[in-house]
Amino acid sequence: MGRPGLVGTMARTAVIAGTAQAVGGRVNRRQQQRWAGQEQQAQQEQYEAEQAAYQQQQSQAQMAAMQAQMAQLQQQQAPQVAAAPAGGDDLMAKLAQLAQMKDAGVLSDAEFAAAKAKLLG
Structure with a gap:
């Protein structure tokens, strides 16, 4: 009785395989969560960069509009002074x-x- 029988060996192998599968599944899920977190962080950074670029573009457009308005005012004032x-x-x-x-x-x-x-x- 020192050696386990065929059924005992199969049972032990099944327990080891099930444990390995459970651990492997847990490791896989953790890696997927990490990758998803990294991907989400990269998407967030890209979104923030796009927002900053959009805001800069809007600021430049406002500046250009203000400069055009100032130039128009100056053109209107010049004839009034000359008149x-x-x-x-x-x-x-x-x-x-x-x-x-x-x-x-x-x-x-x-x-x-x-x-x-x-x-x-």
């Missing part, structure tokens, strides 16, 4: 011109008040 009467005796025209410059943002409130005071005397 000042040469004689300069028409007080109402000068006041209207100052008001337009203030509305366009060329003059601050303080500058407008000072210029108006100078015109009025």
Whole structure:
């Protein structure tokens, strides 16, 4: 009775094989989870990079729009300044011109008040 019989050997082999299969399955699941986590992290990093690029593109587009708007304002203001009467005796025209410059943002409130005071005397 020192040696196990055929059934005992088969039973022990089945237990060892089942244990090996369970351990192998657990290792496989853990590796799959790690790989999925790494893949998910890579996707998250890619998403964040795309978002940063999109935000930068939007900022550049806003800057370009603001620059175009500023250039347009400057073009509108240039003819108004040049259209000042040469004689300069028409007080109402000068006041209207100052008001337009203030509305366009060329003059601050303080500058407008000072210029108006100078015109009025």
